[in-house]
Amino acid sequence: MRILFAFIMISMLSAIACAEEKNELQMKAESEFKTLDSNQDGLVAKDEAEQNMDLAQSFATVDVDQNGVISVEEYILYKGDAAAAGMKEHRE
Numbered sequence: 001m002r003i004l005f006a007f008i009m010i011s012m013l014s015a016i017a018c019a020e021e022k023n024e025l026q027m028k029a030e031s032e033f034k035t036l037d038s039n040q041d042g043l044v045a046k047d048e049a050e051q052n053m054d055l056a057q058s059f060a061t062v063d064v065d066q067n068g069v070i071s072v073e074e075y076i077l078y079k080g081d082a083a084a085a086g087m088k089e090h091r092e
């Protein structure tokens with residue numbers, strides 16, 4: 001089941017990557033990602049994620065393909081989900 005879930009998530013990531021226009025959320029996520037990526041290798045490792053407590057706690061979930069590092073796409077998806085969840089919470 002986990003593999004199927006990961007596949008769906010990766011398909012979603014590809015859809016995001018294919019979008020021509022970058023939305024505000026994506027731009028913000030990318031700039032945050034660059035800040036977190038201390039050694040600038042284009043990936044956020046577990047120790048780098050620890051700069052952000054929320055991210056460190058969600059690391060296993062954010063790392064969709066479970067390769068031990070967070071890619072920019074995984075980070076954007078994480079931020080997208082967080083925003084969607086936040087919007088639902090505020091809709092009272």
Ligand SMILES: [Ca+2]
Nearest residue numbers: 037039041043
């Ligand atoms: Ca890094």
Ligand SMILES: [Ca+2]
Nearest residue numbers: 063065067069
């Ligand atoms: Ca990953």
